[in-house]
Amino acid sequence: MKRIFLSAVLSALATAACTHNMASTDSVRVxxxxxxxxxxxxxxxxxxxxxxxxxxxxxxVLKRRPEFDYRxxxxxxxxxxxxYSSDGYAVLASEPYGTIYQLADRDAVNQLLGINR
Structure with a gap:
């Protein structure tokens, strides 16, 4: 009986985790x-x-900080x-002077985000 209950609880937790992950990526706002x-x-x-x-x-690492025109x-x-910069650079909004990252295919990302260069 304990095994059935434990299996049911684990199954419910796994389902909830999957549902949470899907819900957390169901939109992107620009x-x-x-x-x-x-x-x-x-x-x-x-x-x-x-x-x-x-x-x-x-x-x-860049010599000059990009202009981040988008969130x-x-x-x-x-x-x-x-x-986000239309040049393909990004930095966490919570750390605006932190580590700068570059996205590989900026043209594709810009198109998906509806950003014209």
């Missing part, structure tokens, strides 16, 4: 530097591509928020 909403990305394929691009970012919120609820 805002201007002045916090005006520019675009909401809701297409599942686009969101998957954006999440992949952010996961594959690489740390860079990108990945996920829903309490999103993972980034400051």
């Amino acid at each position: 805002l201007s530097a002045s916090n005006e909403l520019r675009q909401v990305v809701a297409d599942g394929n686009a969101i998957t591509s954006l999440n992949k691009a952010w996961a594959e970012k690489r740390q860079v 990108v919120e990945l996920g829903a609820g309490s999103p993972n928020t980034w400051l």
